[in-house]
């Protein structure tokens with residue numbers, strides 16, 4: 288299956304609706320990180336150069352199907368206008384007023400930005416009627432919002448299906464994400480090391496099962512490591528443990544054994560007596576954690592082992608921090624993984640969310656082969672699912 292590419296669309300004299308992921312953090316009306324806006328620019332610029340007119344649309348946050356000023360895309364429009372050197376026409380109501388009228392009056396130096404799609408309940412309901420309002424007056428549909436392709440929402444699915452398959456395509460960002468992530472499921476260059484961390488085993492279980500088919504090493508960190516240790520009969524003090532997930536860990540070990548995948552769990556820990564930003568860190572130099580302590584990061588021996596495995600890998604995928612990296616005293620494990628990946632000669636992929644923040648903290652983002660812009664979407668793609676927003680863009 289091949290994605291229909293933006294460059295294969297005939298944009299000349301056409302009007303294009305472009306679905307993006309402009310879901311940026313906004314505090315007091317100010318954008319605090321415009322990474323997602325910048326990531327969308329190559330596709331927008333290409334369309335601006337070749338098409339007659341275009342409108343951009345996105346969700347922002349999780350408003351409850353009605354207008355909510357704190358989730359307005361207006362500040363995003365201002366930033367886009369600056370970056371594109373164009374004038375933004377911001378359209379708040381595109382349901383009672385046909386978009387076609389606005390599009391027909393557009394000057395060459397203007398573009399449309401639609402207000403937050405999730406201000407309308409039809410968006411998350413994948414409602415065809417709402418999708419018709421979105422596509423009103425447009426000839427072509429382009430999706431470049433990778434962060435939302437796992438959602439069967441109106442702007443992602445129903446809108447695309449309103450035009451014939453040869454009038455829809457994936458933008459450059461989606462193309463890049465799929466090109467980077469898909470090979471990990473088939474034939475990645477070995478040895479293929481997967482590093483999984485973060486809060487819960489349950490969030491990552493499906494992706495771990497899926498990757499056991501193609502990986503050689505599975506390195507576990509973060510809070511979920513304590514459920515693995517508990518399963519192995521190791522005392523973990525007051526660390527976070529999901530007791531109801533021990534059977535899932537059992538099936539991971541059995542699958543790994545069959546497929547000859549090496550699983551590594553922490554050998555030592557950085558602990559504290561409380562889960563607090565001001566907690567004093569204590570090195571516990573062995574696997575067993577004393578009763579009064581909880582594990583909040585992997586220890587230096589574990590970091591060394593993981594670094595060694597990472598550096599000698601042909602492909603590395605990292606998803607989820609090794610500890611509570613938001614607090615400096617528990618960030619060293621995640622920093623060690625980020626640094627080792629930066630030094631690895633193989634393909635290095637960071638799978639979204641908090642691990643991206645950890646990579647940025649160390650300043651090694653530019654040394655990675657690929658940093659995914661969509662946490663949930665990248666995990667579901669790696670689970671081997673056909674994502675609804677990609678299904679409508681396949682040839």
Ligand code: AMP
Nearest residue numbers: 485486509510582583607609610611641
């Ligand atoms: P996730 O979204 O599943 O990748 O989880 C990320 C979150 O897991 C971060 O906010 C971390 O602070 C948290 N986390 C990582 N390690 C631990 C730990 N040992 N105990 C508690 N929380 C953790």
